[in-house]
Amino acid sequence: MRTPTPAAQAPGQQAEQAPARLYRSTDGRVLAGVARGLADHLGVEVLYVRLAFVVLAAAGGAGILTYGLLWVFAPQNPFERAVPLDRERDLTMLLALGSLTVGGLLLLHAVGLGIGAGLAVPLVAVGLGVSMLWRQADDDQRERWRTRTGTHRLTGAARAGLGVALVLVGAGAILVGPADLNGTGGGLVAALVVAVGLALVSSPWWVRMARDLAAERNARIREQERAEVAAHVHDSVLHTLTLIQRYVDDPREVARLARAQERELRGWLYRPTTDSSQDLAAALEAAAAEVEDAHGIAIEVVVVGDCPIDERLAALRDAAREAMVNAAKYAGGAAVTLYAEVEPEQVTVFVRDRGPGFDVDDVPEDRLGLRQSVRGRMDRNGGTAAVRSTPGDGTEIQLEMPRQRSAT
Amino acid sequence: MSDQSGETPPEAGAGGSGPAPGAAGTPPLRVRVVLVDDHRMFRSGVRAELGDAVEVVGEAEDAQQAVTVITATRPDVVLLDVHLPGGGGRAVLQELVGHLPEVKFLALSVSDAPEDVIAVIRGGARGYVTKSITGPELAAAVRRVADGDAVFSPRLAGFVLDAFAATTDVATIDEDLDRLSQREREVLRLIARGYTYKEVGKALFISVKTVETHVSAVLRKLQLSNRHELTRWASARRLV
Numbered sequence: 001m002r003t004p005t006p007a008a009q010a011p012g013q014q015a016e017q018a019p020a021r022l023y024r025s026t027d028g029r030v031l032a033g034v035a036r037g038l039a040d041h042l043g044v045e046v047l048y049v050r051l052a053f054v055v056l057a058a059a060g061g062a063g064i065l066t067y068g069l070l071w072v073f074a075p076q077n078p079f080e081r082a083v084p085l086d087r088e089r090d091l092t093m094l095l096a097l098g099s100l101t102v103g104g105l106l107l108l109h110a111v112g113l114g115i116g117a118g119l120a121v122p123l124v125a126v127g128l129g130v131s132m133l134w135r136q137a138d139d140d141q142r143e144r145w146r147t148r149t150g151t152h153r154l155t156g157a158a159r160a161g162l163g164v165a166l167v168l169v170g171a172g173a174i175l176v177g178p179a180d181l182n183g184t185g186g187g188l189v190a191a192l193v194v195a196v197g198l199a200l201v202s203s204p205w206w207v208r209m210a211r212d213l214a215a216e217r218n219a220r221i222r223e224q225e226r227a228e229v230a231a232h233v234h235d236s237v238l239h240t241l242t243l244i245q246r247y248v249d250d251p252r253e254v255a256r257l258a259r260a261q262e263r264e265l266r267g268w269l270y271r272p273t274t275d276s277s278q279d280l281a282a283a284l285e286a287a288a289a290e291v292e293d294a295h296g297i298a299i300e301v302v303v304v305g306d307c308p309i310d311e312r313l314a315a316l317r318d319a320a321r322e323a324m325v326n327a328a329k330y331a332g333g334a335a336v337t338l339y340a341e342v343e344p345e346q347v348t349v350f351v352r353d354r355g356p357g358f359d360v361d362d363v364p365e366d367r368l369g370l371r372q373s374v375r376g377r378m379d380r381n382g383g384t385a386a387v388r389s390t391p392g393d394g395t396e397i398q399l400e401m402p403r404q405r406s407a408t
Numbered sequence: 409m410s411d412q413s414g415e416t417p418p419e420a421g422a423g424g425s426g427p428a429p430g431a432a433g434t435p436p437l438r439v440r441v442v443l444v445d446d447h448r449m450f451r452s453g454v455r456a457e458l459g460d461a462v463e464v465v466g467e468a469e470d471a472q473q474a475v476t477v478i479t480a481t482r483p484d485v486v487l488l489d490v491h492l493p494g495g496g497g498r499a500v501l502q503e504l505v506g507h508l509p510e511v512k513f514l515a516l517s518v519s520d521a522p523e524d525v526i527a528v529i530r531g532g533a534r535g536y537v538t539k540s541i542t543g544p545e546l547a548a549a550v551r552r553v554a555d556g557d558a559v560f561s562p563r564l565a566g567f568v569l570d571a572f573a574a575t576t577d578v579a580t581i582d583e584d585l586d587r588l589s590q591r592e593r594e595v596l597r598l599i600a601r602g603y604t605y606k607e608v609g610k611a612l613f614i615s616v617k618t619v620e621t622h623v624s625a626v627l628r629k630l631q632l633s634n635r636h637e638l639t640r641w642a643s644a645r646r647l648v
Contacts, residue, residue, distance in 0.1 A: 298540060302566035302600050337562055337602030352602045
């Protein structure tokens with residue numbers, strides 16, 4: 001996925017090109033520098049090499065093929081790499097290639113391999129394919145693609161080789177075939193071969209197009225996510241901020257709004273996938289949230305472990321909620337803490353406040369909250385409740401509920 | 409925002425020259441603190457809440473500035489926000505913990521995400537308190553950290569119990585670092601229930617100093633334990 005950086009590739013290329021070998025020259029070249037490079041390599045005058053190519057080209061196109069193959073397989077001279085490849089020269093080269101192809105064909109015609117009118121189209125296709133391939137074989141071009149598509153050098157070369165082979169075979173079949181093939185079947189196969197060759201040669205473009213499409217889709221997804229965040233912020237946070245400004249004279253309401261918003265935002269940010277109140281931790285947090293909202297106090301909820309909620313644990317949650325309500329009422333605005341721990345055998349919940357506290361024995365009978373809602377509820381479901389409170393030191397309610405065996 | 413940060417270095421310079429008159433007169437009792445938080449309102453709020461209990465010698469609003477200010481002022485305690493521009497509190501810890509052993513870090517954050525909290529503790533912070541902490545409690549926590557003790561908020565205690573819970577019934581624990589002792593567990597449980605160190609000591613019939621020892625031991629385990637459960641637990645929490 002990641003495109004290899006030129007820096008990372010450089011050492012590999014260096015190692016590859018270390019031994020003395022045939023390079024294409026970029027200095028004083030006419031086409032791709034093959035002739036010049038070959039001349040340098042062999043130590044001959046470049047003119048002779050060029051003449052040889054032309055002579056060979058006249059001999060059934062062998063010169064063109066040789067030139068093309070050398071273009072494909074001989075790398076550009078790395079020491080002359082600095083020569084910039086501009087767009088204008090790209091075009092010039094394309095033109096040169098085109099005329100080379102056409103000229104080669106005309107040459108073939110002249111030499112005696114007659115070309116029928118029906119073959120013109122496939123031949124143009126072949127010419128186009130070959131020139132595309134040759135263009136691709138240019139190292140500068142290759143590098144440009146590599147940085148865009150991440151195409152590996154070796155696979156690129158293999159693909160190009162296969163592509164040119166197919167195109168040449170197809171072309172050969174078309175050129176040689178007509179004498180023997182009466183039906184269109186043979187021509188069709190040849191055209192198909194050419195088409196496959198062209199597809200191989202042009203694959204970098206397809207790859208790039210696919211990449212561009214993927215990138216565009218990613219951008220769209222990001223945009224959607226951003227829009228979702230914006231919508232959420234708008235619906236919740238901005239709305240709450242507006243409300244807070246309206247209730248600026250009511251600190252209690254402001255605190256309640258802020259706390260509710262904080263809780264909501266936290267849940268959204270850190271527990272995006274938590275599902276309703278199927279689990280005890282979420283259920284206790286939801287209960288604490290209700291009490292916070294109703295009584296305008298902050299409750300710090302700490303839950304260790306988690307388990308699915310069942311009938312008993314639902315009773316435990318209700319008792320815990322009642323205990324929190326009690327704490328909220330009598331704590332006088334001081335901090336309330338809920339701590340729950342899920343153990344294999346039981347679940348323990350502590351609700352602690354730092355209010356004035358009271359003497360447990362002095363609790364009047366009419367304070368039914370603790371007596372019935374908490375203790376009664378726990379007793380009925382097989383749990384226990386204990387209240388510890390000392391005047392001046394706050395109150396702590398401890399709830400214990402044995403867990404049902406999952407077998408039952 | 410920028411005027412505040414521009415104001416910080418001279419202030420830091422003044423703080424640096426502060427100990428001189430302090431040394432001349434009474435020994436400097438007040439803990440020197442640097443506040444690192446990207447919200448100026450929050451910094452000034454903390455400053456006001458701490459009041460005279462500590463001496464705020466510098467402020468920073470991002471990781472890079474924090475490194476500069478802390479290096480220049482060498483405070484006793486850094487109140488460090490977990491989420492900061494420029495790499496977060498972790499970046500600051502990474503940069504400084506090895507080089508300034510005398511500077512203690514106390515993480516102060518609204519973040520609820522356990523992996524963030526655990527990461528900062530493992531990065532070298534001596535404790536973690538939530539921003540909902542009251543002024544006097546925060547001042548006490550700062551003093552405690554300055555003394556070299558660890559500070560666990562109920563939430564952090566809960567995270568730690570949760571993180572280490574998985575191995576209680578597993579017999580194949582090869583290192584002491586990977587489990588909590590029964591006593592440490594009891595101490596953490598009480599802290600998670602909202603008990604102060606003093607109350608924990610009272611409930612367990614041990615001294616506050618012993619409570620601090622237990623908590624510091626837990627902190628050490630948290631920082632040094634390299635078991636995979638910690639990270640696995642953190643990532644699992646994210647998904648659940």
